[in-house]
Amino acid sequence: MKKQLAMLFTLTLFIAPHWTVQTSGVSVRLRGVSAVSESVAWASGAGSTVLRTIDGGTTWQKFTVTTDALDFRDIDAVDAQTAYALAAGSGPAARIYKTTDAGKTWTLQFKNEDPKAFLDAMSLWDADNGIVFGDSVDGQLYVLMTNNGGRVWSRVDTKNLPPALENEGAFAASGTNIAVFGKSHAWIGTGAASTSRVLRTSDRGRTWQVANTPLASGPSSGIFSIAFRDEKHGVIAGGDYRKEKEAIDNLAITSDGGATWTLVKGLSGFRSVVAYVPNTKTLVAIGPSGGDYSTDDGRTWKPIDGPGFDTFSFVSRKSIGWAAGANGAIGRLEFR
Numbered sequence: 308m309k310k311q312l313a314m315l316f317t318l319t320l321f322i323a324p325h326w327t328v329q330t331s332g333v334s335v336r337l338r339g340v341s342a343v344s345e346s347v348a349w350a351s352g353a354g355s356t357v358l359r360t361i362d363g364g365t366t367w368q369k370f371t372v373t374t375d376a377l378d379f380r381d382i383d384a385v386d387a388q389t390a391y392a393l394a395a396g397s398g399p400a401a402r403i404y405k406t407t408d409a410g411k412t413w414t415l416q417f418k419n420e421d422p423k424a425f426l427d428a429m430s431l432w433d434a435d436n437g438i439v440f441g442d443s444v445d446g447q448l449y450v451l452m453t454n455n456g457g458r459v460w461s462r463v464d465t466k467n468l469p470p471a472l473e474n475e476g477a478f479a480a481s482g483t484n485i486a487v488f489g490k491s492h493a494w495i496g497t498g499a500a501s502t503s504r505v506l507r508t509s510d511r512g513r514t515w516q517v518a519n520t521p522l523a524s525g526p527s528s529g530i531f532s533i534a535f536r537d538e539k540h541g542v543i544a545g546g547d548y549r550k551e552k553e554a555i556d557n558l559a560i561t562s563d564g565g566a567t568w569t570l571v572k573g574l575s576g577f578r579s580v581v582a583y584v585p586n587t588k589t590l591v592a593i594g595p596s597g598g599d600y601s602t603d604d605g606r607t608w609k610p611i612d613g614p615g616f617d618t619f620s621f622v623s624r625k626s627i628g629w630a631a632g633a634n635g636a637i638g639r640l641e642f643r
Contacts, residue, residue: 505568
């Protein structure tokens with residue numbers, strides 16, 4: 308019976324994905340989204356905006372996190388009650404807030420005091436363990452970690468990280484520059500330098516390796532998003548955000564945990580987020596100009612009919628997810 312159910316689930320994923328456009332109630336650009344269940348999702352963006360739905364997206368509630376004008380480029384939810392919101396920016400504009408009461412109150416966990424530092428993205432292994440990546444500072448990569456639910460965010464010793472390339476950092480475009488798997492694996496995609504690279508750790512940040520990738524890289528191009536379905540198989544996507552409809556050297560896959568990357572063609576434009584349908588080889592890659600999907604681990608792609616967005620998140624163990632983008636755009640994607 309389990310085998311039959313697994314086969315049925317796999318077959319359903321070969322049906323084209325379908326968008327349902329929803330109303331967020333805001334007009335700012337949303338670059339963060341985190342799907343919890345078929346009913347619950349969080350979103351975040353400019354103007355200190357944080358939203359949550361508990362009815363599958365029919366309605367979205369806006370929360371007051373702070374009176375300061377911040378740009379929440381990433382949000383990572385643990386459940387319907389608990390979420391972390393990351394504000395991208397330089398100096399004190401770069402912050403991390405957390406709620407444990409469904410958005411009623413928010414605790415400031417981290418406020419950057421380094422004027423050269425800029426936070427880009429965040430990801431969680433679980434409710435207590437998380438990782439943040441920022442642009443390089445003085446030739447050193449910038450990684451923060453917590454193991455106590457964010458009560459303390461500590462910078463990884465630069466001695467344990469490879470030196471940064473000139474101008475190397477990430478693009479705070481979708482909150483998906485970091486992928487995590489299991490209890491200790493993490494991968495970070497970089498850009499804006501002469502070469503786009505992937506940093507990886509298999510021991511929750513104690514040691515790091517780095518690999519060059521074939522994605523085009525420059526001031527406005529590189530890796531915008533990274534996703535892994537297990538310890539070995541992953542994908543990176545991006546391009547040049549100034550050329551949204553071009554797809555030049557902007558997708559690569561790996562089957563050895565990120566040690567080597569193979570360039571793949573097939574996307575139909577710049578893509579700011581890539582994500583696996585949980586527990587499958589099916590992927591979606593989405594950008595402001597549209598989306599594409601693959602059912603064979605990223606080797607071949609087909610366009611998704613419908614609008615474009617900046618970011619996307621799948622519900623755990625479901626082929627359902629939410630996207631968010633410019634002008635408060637929200638969309639729910641289902642394979643059906």
